[in-house]
Amino acid sequence: xxxxxxxxxxxxxxxxxxxxxxxxxxxxxxxxxxxxxxxxxxxxxxxxxxxxxxxxxxxxxxxxxxxxxxxxxxxxxxxxxxxxxxxxxxxxxxxxxxxxxxxxxxxxxxxxxxxxxxxxxxxxxxxxxxxxxxxxxxxxxxxxxxxxxxxxxxxxxxxxxxxxxxxxxxxxxxxxxxxxxxxxxxxxxxxxxxxxxxxxxxxxxxxxxxxxxxxxxxxxxxxxxxxxxxxxxxxxxxxxxxxxxxxxxxxxxxxxxxxxxxxxxx
Amino acid sequence: xxxxxxxxxxxxxxxxxxxxxxxxxxxxxxxxxxxxxxxxxxxxxxxxxxxxxxxxxxxxxxxxxxxxxxxxxxxxxxxxxxxxxxxxxxxxxxxxxxxxxxxxxxxxxxxxxxxxxxxxxxxxxxxxxxxxxxxxxxxxxxxxxxxxxxxxxxxxxxxxxxxxxxxxxxxxxxxxxxxxxx
Numbered sequence: 323x324x325x326x327x328x329x330x331x332x333x334x335x336x337x338x339x340x341x342x343x344x345x346x347x348x349x350x351x352x353x354x355x356x357x358x359x360x361x362x363x364x365x366x367x368x369x370x371x372x373x374x375x376x377x378x379x380x381x382x383x384x385x386x387x388x389x390x391x392x393x394x395x396x397x398x399x400x401x402x403x404x405x406x407x408x409x410x411x412x413x414x415x416x417x418x419x420x421x422x423x424x425x426x427x428x429x430x431x432x433x434x435x436x437x438x439x440x441x442x443x444x445x446x447x448x449x450x451x452x453x454x455x456x457x458x459x460x461x462x463x464x465x466x467x468x469x470x471x472x473x474x475x476x477x478x479x480x481x482x483x484x485x486x487x488x489x490x491x492x493x494x495x496x497x498x499x500x501x502x503x504x505x506x507x508x509x510x511x512x513x514x515x516x517x518x519x520x521x522x523x524x525x526x527x528x529x530x531x532x533x534x535x536x537x538x539x540x541x542x543x544x545x546x547x548x549x550x551x552x553x554x555x556x557x558x559x560x561x562x563x564x565x566x567x568x569x570x571x572x573x574x575x576x577x578x579x580x581x582x583x584x585x586x587x588x
Numbered sequence: 589x590x591x592x593x594x595x596x597x598x599x600x601x602x603x604x605x606x607x608x609x610x611x612x613x614x615x616x617x618x619x620x621x622x623x624x625x626x627x628x629x630x631x632x633x634x635x636x637x638x639x640x641x642x643x644x645x646x647x648x649x650x651x652x653x654x655x656x657x658x659x660x661x662x663x664x665x666x667x668x669x670x671x672x673x674x675x676x677x678x679x680x681x682x683x684x685x686x687x688x689x690x691x692x693x694x695x696x697x698x699x700x701x702x703x704x705x706x707x708x709x710x711x712x713x714x715x716x717x718x719x720x721x722x723x724x725x726x727x728x729x730x731x732x733x734x735x736x737x738x739x740x741x742x743x744x745x746x747x748x749x750x751x752x753x754x755x756x757x758x759x760x761x762x763x764x765x766x767x768x769x770x
Contacts, residue, residue, distance in 0.1 A: 389639025417711055418646050513643055513719045520636045524726035527629035534626040534735035537742055542607055550603045558596035
């Protein structure tokens with residue numbers, strides 16, 4: 323029974339530990355709240371398809387600011403530390419009007435970086451910067467990217483008509499829902515380079531200040547008093563041949579009392 | 589016999605005093621290190637202020653000329669906050685950034701170009717002031733100054749503090765105007 327309970331606990335802890343990792347691997351992290359839920363669900367579908375057919379993973383991030391960090395450096399670091407070889411990371415920094423793409427080593431063999439940049443210039447840049455139609459900009463880029471992958475890898479892809487419509491490639495009219503806050507995200511995530519790290523620093527600062535504000539009195543501990551008493555007994559204590567007694571104790575208690583008298587005791 | 593008792597008593601006092609002095613020095617040195625650690629953590633949190641300054645400049649540059657005095661002032665504050673060596677300079681840059689960023693946000697809010705830009709208006713009236721407020725809350729130097737001030741008080745007004753001070757434990761440095769006033 324105990325073994326079963328331990329196993330259950332282990333399984334629970336493993337699942338709990340895996341939860342943030344799963345969240346991190348989510349295809350869309352819309353921290354700036356600019357993407358419609360329709361597009362987000364289509365991107366997730368596209369990500370599933372890319373993963374199942376080509377082993378690639380999409381990771382789209384929107385943020386308001388990066389706090390002075392270069393967008394390309396940010397995605398490159400993200401790719402290096404948190405994502406795998408098949409990752410395609412695309413970052414849109416809304417408040418800074420910048421964007422950046424990073425490809426994992428496996429993804430780079432399937433998606434030509436120069437072609438991807440050209441695609442961004444051709445279909446993404448204008449709606450992103452001028453019209454500020456972030457849905458259309460992203461949908462157009464992803465549709466273009468998916469078509470390129472389809473051609474280059476000789477696979478058949480049935481693109482979602484809603485995604486095509488969002489990309490401005492079909493006549494279907496859509497009623498757009500408003501962007502919803504991403505789960506478990508905070509507005510801080512969207513404006514600081516690394517809000518998690520900042521919050522961690524702030525917590526540490528608070529803890530350090532709390533510790534610094536707690537005075538440790540420089541008084542003698544019981545151990546120090548006992549040690550002094552024992553040393554004194556060893557030097558000055560009367561030798562009692564053949565008798566027991568509490569010789570060292572009287573010295574220790576004497577030191578203890580004297581320390582109290584001078585206010586040196588803890 | 590009597591001499592031996594007196595000698596033992598004096599030895600006890602000397603040992604107690606030595607233990608007390610060593611204990612005081614050790615404890616106050618530890619406390620001083622803890623205050624320094626808090627100061628170093630404050631430095632880490634101040635990065636949030638620099639990041640917010642960069643965010644504000646990004647928006648401001650879209651609406652103001654590069655020579656604008658407030659824009660340049662914020663730029664200079666960020667540079668100082670990032671590169672200053674002394675605690676006094678860092679604190680002064682942080683205080684100046686708080687004032688200049690507030691003034692710049694107000695100026696931006698009054699611009700027609702910002703009023704006509706829904707996104708930037710949202711940043712100028714919502715996200716950026718909140719971000720500055722949050723970063724100021726994180727980097728609240730008052731907490732540090734209270735801890736450092738209390739340490740200095742103990743160092744100067746308690747017996748063991750005085751002993752530690754005599755043995756070479758120094759005052760903790762205070763941060764900002766509060767520190768300069770002391």
